[in-house]
Amino acid sequence: MPARTKKARRVAVLADSDTRWKWGALTASRIVSAPPQGSGDTAEPGGPGAPGLRLDGYLLRGRATPTARQLTEVGVHADSLREVTAVEFLRAMAADADADGDADVEEPYDVVVLALVGGGVQAMLHGLKRVWQGRARRPVVVTGYVGVVYEKLADGLLLRHGADLVLANSRQDADRFRAVYEGVGADASAVTEVALPFLGGTPYQGPNDPYTVVFAAQPSVPAGRAERAYLLDRLIRHAAAHPEREVLLKLRSRPGEHTTHIEELPYQKLAQKTDLPPNLRLVYGHMGEVLDRTDLLVTVSSTAALEALHRRIPTAVLTDLGVREVLGNHHFTGSGCLASWEQLDAGHRPVPDEEWLARQGVAAGGHAGGHLAEDGSAAGESSTGADPAQGSPAGGGPAAGGAYATAFDTARERIATLLAAPGGLPPLDPYYTAATAPGYLPGILARHHLGPDGAPLSGAPAPGREPGPVRQIVRRAARGAYRHGVQRVAPVIRRMGDL
Numbered sequence: 001m002p003a004r005t006k007k008a009r010r011v012a013v014l015a016d017s018d019t020r021w022k023w024g025a026l027t028a029s030r031i032v033s034a035p036p037q038g039s040g041d042t043a044e045p046g047g048p049g050a051p052g053l054r055l056d057g058y059l060l061r062g063r064a065t066p067t068a069r070q071l072t073e074v075g076v077h078a079d080s081l082r083e084v085t086a087v088e089f090l091r092a093m094a095a096d097a098d099a100d101g102d103a104d105v106e107e108p109y110d111v112v113v114l115a116l117v118g119g120g121v122q123a124m125l126h127g128l129k130r131v132w133q134g135r136a137r138r139p140v141v142v143t144g145y146v147g148v149v150y151e152k153l154a155d156g157l158l159l160r161h162g163a164d165l166v167l168a169n170s171r172q173d174a175d176r177f178r179a180v181y182e183g184v185g186a187d188a189s190a191v192t193e194v195a196l197p198f199l200g201g202t203p204y205q206g207p208n209d210p211y212t213v214v215f216a217a218q219p220s221v222p223a224g225r226a227e228r229a230y231l232l233d234r235l236i237r238h239a240a241a242h243p244e245r246e247v248l249l250k251l252r253s254r255p256g257e258h259t260t261h262i263e264e265l266p267y268q269k270l271a272q273k274t275d276l277p278p279n280l281r282l283v284y285g286h287m288g289e290v291l292d293r294t295d296l297l298v299t300v301s302s303t304a305a306l307e308a309l310h311r312r313i314p315t316a317v318l319t320d321l322g323v324r325e326v327l328g329n330h331h332f333t334g335s336g337c338l339a340s341w342e343q344l345d346a347g348h349r350p351v352p353d354e355e356w357l358a359r360q361g362v363a364a365g366g367h368a369g370g371h372l373a374e375d376g377s378a379a380g381e382s383s384t385g386a387d388p389a390q391g392s393p394a395g396g397g398p399a400a401g402g403a404y405a406t407a408f409d410t411a412r413e414r415i416a417t418l419l420a421a422p423g424g425l426p427p428l429d430p431y432y433t434a435a436t437a438p439g440y441l442p443g444i445l446a447r448h449h450l451g452p453d454g455a456p457l458s459g460a461p462a463p464g465r466e467p468g469p470v471r472q473i474v475r476r477a478a479r480g481a482y483r484h485g486v487q488r489v490a491p492v493i494r495r496m497g498d499l
Contacts, residue, residue, distance in 0.1 A: 008052055008053055008054045009032050009033065009052060009053050009054070009110045009111065010054045010056070010106065010107055010108070010109045010110055010111075011028045011032050011053060011054070011055050011056070011109065011110065011111045011112070011113065012056050012057075012058060012092075012093070012096075012109050012111075012112045012113070012139070013025050013028055013055065013056070013057050013058065013078070013112075013113045013115060014058045014060060014084075014089055014112070014113070014114055014115065014116060014124065015057070015058070015059060015060065015115040015116065016059070016060040016062055016064055016065070016115070016116045016117060016120055017064040017065075017066060018064075018066035018070040018071065018073075018074050019074075019146050020115040020116065020146055021057065021059065021066060021071070021074060021076065021115060022074045022075075022076050022146075022198060023115055023144075023146045023147075023196075023197060023198070024113045024114075024115025025055060025057065025076040025078060025115075026076060026197035026198050027113060027115075027142070027144065027167065027194075027197045028053070028055055028111065028113050028142075029053065029055070029197070030194075030197050030408040030411075030412075031111075031142065031165075031167075031194070031408050031411040031412050031415060032052075032053055032110070032111050032412070032415060033052065033412050033415070033416055054079050054106075055078045055079050056078060056079060056080045056081075056109075057078035057080065057081040057082070058081075058082060058083075058084050058089050058092070059081065059082070059083045059084070060083075060084065060085070060086065060089070060116065060120065061083050061084060061085050065083060073284065073285060073286060074286070075286050085449070086120070086123060086124065086127065086448035086449060086450065087127075087448075087449050087450070087456045089124070090124070090127040090128065090131050090456070093109070093112070093128060093131050093132075094131045096108050096109055097131065097132060097135055097137075097138065108137070108139070109139040110139055110140065110415075110419055111139055111140045111141075111142060111415060112128070112139045112140070112141050112142070113142045113143070114141065114142070114143040114163065115143070115146075116143075118152075118155065118156040118157075118159030118160055119159055119444045119447065119448075120448065121143050121159055121160045121163070122159040122160070122162075122430060122432060122441070122444050122445075123444055123445050123447070123448035123450055124448075125141070125162040125163065125428050125430045126428075126430060126441075126445060126450065126453075126454035127448075127450055127454045128141065128428060128454075129162075129427055129428040129429075129430075129454055130453060130454035130455055131454075132427070132428070133427065135424070136423075136424050137424040137425075138424065138425055140164045140165065140415050140418045140419060140425070141162075141163045141164050141165075141428065142163060142164065142165045142167065142411075142415075143160050143163040143165070143166055143167070144160075144165075144166060144167030144168070144169070144194075145167075145168075145169060145173075146303070147169070147196065147303030147306070148301065148303055148306070148328060148331050149169075149173060149176075150301070150325065150328040150330065150331045151325065151326075151328070153176065153180060154180050154184075157177055157180045157181065158180070158184065158186070158431050158432060159432070159444070161181065161186055161187075161190070161430055161431040161432070162428050162429055162430030162431065162432075163190055163428075164190060164418055164425065164428075165190055165192045165411060165414060165415070166190045166191050166192065167192055167193075167194045167411065168191055168192065168193050168194065169194060169195055169196050169360075169361060170193070170195070170359060170360045170361035170362075171193060171358075171359050171361065172359045172360060173193075174191055174192075174193040177191045178191050181431075184431065186431040187429075192410060192411045192414060193361075193407075193410065194361075194407055194408050194410070194411050195361040195362075195404055195407035195408070196303070196306060196307075196361070196362075197408075198288070198307065199306070199307060199310040199362060199404060200288075200310070200311075200404075201288050201291060201292065201307075201310075201311050202292060202311065203311050203312050204295075204311055204312045204313045204314075207295055208293050208294075208295055210244060210245055210246045210279075211244070211245045211246070211295045211296075212245065212246045212247075212248065212293050212294055212295050212296075213238065213239075213242075213245055213246070213247045213248070213294075213295065213296045213298065214247075214248045214250050214290060214291075214294045214296070214297050214298065215231070215235050215247075215248070215249050215250065215298045215299065216250050216287070216297060216298070216299040216302040216304035216305070217249060217250060217251050217252060217267050217299075217302075218252070218299070218300060218301065218302050219252055220264075221300050221301055221302075221327055221328055222300065222321055222327060223264070223265075224265075225265050225270075227321055228265050228267065228270060229270055230320070230321075231300070231318070231320070231321075232249075232267055232270050232271060232274075233274075234320065234341040235247065235249060235280065236274065236276060236277060236280060237341075237345075238341065238344070238345055239276075239277040239279050239280035240277045241345060242279075243277070243278075243279055244279075245279060246279055246281075247277075247279055247280045247281075248280075248281055248282075248283050248290065248294075249267060249271070249280065249281070249282045249283065250283055250284075250287065250290050250304070251266075251267060251268065251282055251283065251284055267282070268282060287304050287307060288307070291304075291307060291308055291311060291313060294308065294313050295313070295314065296313075296314050296315075296316065296344070296349070297313050297314070297315045297316070298315075298316045298318065298341075298344065299315075299316075299317060299318065300317070300318050300321070300327055300328070300329055301317065301327055301328030301329040301331060301332070305317055305332070305337065306360065306362050309337070309352055309357060309360075309362045310362040310404075314349050314350065315337050315350065315352070316337060316338075316339040316344055316349075316350050317329050317332040317335065317337045317338050317339070317350075318338075318339070318340065318341065319338050319339065319340050320340050320341055320342075323338065334353060334356050335352055335353055335356045335357075335360075336350055336351055336352045336353040336356065337350045337352055338350070361404075361407060432444075434452055
């Protein structure tokens with residue numbers, strides 16, 4: 001009986017938040033190629049819904065499981081999408097592997113993308129290792145980071161070790177990742193340089209009407225009430241000083257929703273206690289759409305800064321609260337983008353350093369023509385003394401051109417090579433084992449209801465058993481209570497403790 005012709009690569013993406021789902025799904029669409037259909041054919045990149053890729057999404061049940069609204073806002077679609085526990089996901093992967101060779105069912109998965117926090121990745125690596133034990137064939141496992149890596153570098157990397165590909169979003173990250181792995185004697189060959197998968201969009205072409213300043217808020221940076229109130233106050237003062245401008249406070253989530261990081265003090269709540277100028281608005285929505293009308297992006301350390309820089313939108317990384325590791329803005333030292341609200345109010349417009357941009361994998365193939373200098377003229381042009389809002393339009397080429405278009409080629413080729421490996425792939429081999437981390441690993445696995453050997457602990461839900469209506473209601477209520485506790489009760493208790 002002739003072998004089946006594979007018409008599409010199958011990819012499973014497991015994500016634990018809205019931002020990680022976006023990263024995982026978009027990464028899958030960029031690094032997975034459609035299988036060759038004939039002897040003269042070559043593999044081509046797929047994409048969600050594309051003929052060359054079938055994408056199945058799994059949302060890990062937890063505090064940051066995205067709501068329907070968040071999933072819609074992310075704008076990434078999958079062929080199927082369902083919420084699961086870690087144990088349920090592992091059972092799904094086991095069932096998929098068991099179906100290999102069955103002509104009546106779909107081909108098994110080719111790639112599994114783990115878009116999770118480090119501990120979740122480590123737990124899944126051990127669980128999948130057990131699930132696929134003794135299999136002649138298994139999927140390629142891919143993991144990485146959603147954005148800027150500025151804290152817990154060694155911890156997060158070692159928790160991700162064991163995947164076939166550990167993606168680094170820039171040349172600088174790839175060098176750092178390899179140094180960590182090699183420093184502990186771990187295999188560093190999985191580190192693969194790519195770029196952030198959600199860069200792109202229309203390059204900046206000069207001032208909009210009205211000139212628009214966007215502050216990209218972050219859920220947990222800064223964390224303190226006084227610091228967040230200060231940033232809101234400076235944004236209000238900037239709007240009041242420039243009534244001709246539109247000033248937007250771009251928020252990540254609505255009250256009651258959670259993202260990758262816990263937000264105890266939403267800006268919405270702080271804004272309710274003050275009168276906002278008529279030209280200052282709070283906005284939600286897809287960051288790419290907001291950037292389409294942005295003339296100046298301001299943030300503390302949001303990944304939105306890299307998105308804006310890639311599109312040549314003038315970008316300022318605030319120094320008002322200091323340049324500190326806890327804020328993440330230390331990552332931007334050398335970028336040329338560091339500035340304070342005081343400087344921005346006075347008309348300063350940062351001009352990014354091209355070498356720094358290249359190391360970060362942004363603005364590939366472009367040049368600085370899209371950035372405005374302090375006096376409002378395009379970078380590299382003569383000064384006219386014009387107001388920044390009346391500066392010259394950009395003259396740069398497409399931000400998405402050049403090297404960014406090929407940034408995922410190496411990862412795509414590595415995956416194709418691994419899938420074609422004679423005899424299949426070796427078992428997953430994480431750095432953390434019962435021998436290397438006996439006092440650390442069991443706790444990580446237990447948080448996902450897995451034992452030291454990666455097997456489900458007793459008490460895990462029975463396979464094939466869907467929660468009943470009452471349990472679903474209780475689960476939603478518990479999740480709502482948790483989010484209420486984080487955003488309402490916890491800050492009150494913390495303030496009482498400071499008395």
